Amino acid sequence: MERNEFIKSLGLGVAMVCTGACFSACGKKSDSPEPDKPNGGGIPSGTSAKVDLSTQLLTIGASMVVNSILFIRTAAGNTASSFVATQAACPHQGGALSFIQASNYIQCGLHSSRYTTSGSILAQPSDGGTTSALKIYPITIAGNILTATA
Numbered sequence: 001m002e003r004n005e006f007i008k009s010l011g012l013g014v015a016m017v018c019t020g021a022c023f024s025a026c027g028k029k030s031d032s033p034e035p036d037k038p039n040g041g042g043i044p045s046g047t048s049a050k051v052d053l054s055t056q057l058l059t060i061g062a063s064m065v066v067n068s069i070l071f072i073r074t075a076a077g078n079t080a081s082s083f084v085a086t087q088a089a090c091p092h093q094g095g096a097l098s099f100i101q102a103s104n105y106i107q108c109g110l111h112s113s114r115y116t117t118s119g120s121i122l123a124q125p126s127d128g129g130t131t132s133a134l135k136i137y138p139i140t141i142a143g144n145i146l147t148a149t150a
Contacts, residue, residue: 043068043087048149053078057146061101069137069148070106072099074117078141084117085137085148092131106134 049067051057056064057073064071070088075081086106088097095110099117106115111125119134137148 043150045150048147049085051146052144053141053146054144057083061099063099063101065096069150070097070099071146071148072106072117078144078146080139080141083139083146085139086115086117086119087135087137090125090131091134092125092129097134 047067047069049069049071051064051066051071056062057071060073060076062073065088068088070086072084072086073082074084086097089095090097090108090110090113092108092113093110095108095113097106097108097115099105100107104117105122106117107113108125108131111127111129112123113125113131114122115134116122119136121131121133125131135150137150139146139148141147
């Protein structure tokens with residue numbers, strides 16, 4: 001084999017090895033939640049969070065996260081039906097969820113998944129993955145204390 005042929009074949013071999021390594025590192029994004037986001041961003045059963053309605057969630061559309069639970073005031077009055085409590089992390093890959101009052105939906109800050117306040121999916125993630133419905137937690141009110149429990 002002549003020197004020119006040897007260099008060409010060596011270059012082709014190195015290119016093939018590099019290309020293979022690159023393709024294996026650039027795999028398809030997973031549709032399932034990340035391993036470090038147990039329950040798809042949900043919280044362990046039995047977890048609870050409390051909100052003092054005399055100082056928090058005073059206006060319709062107000063929202064806040066307490067102990068990994070997203071609380072949203074959806075109507076006037078201090079009855080359980082005036083509030084929603086859902087997981088605060090997106091089921092897709094655990095991104096932070098926030099309530100977009102102007103559009104009346106919940107959105108993931110990571111891949112823009114969108115959900116209704118009842119947890120239904122409005123839009124899938126922008127990264128091509130898929131998400132599932134949000135977990136909605138039961139709520140109770142005792143005096144001015146709103147409590148949600150997973």
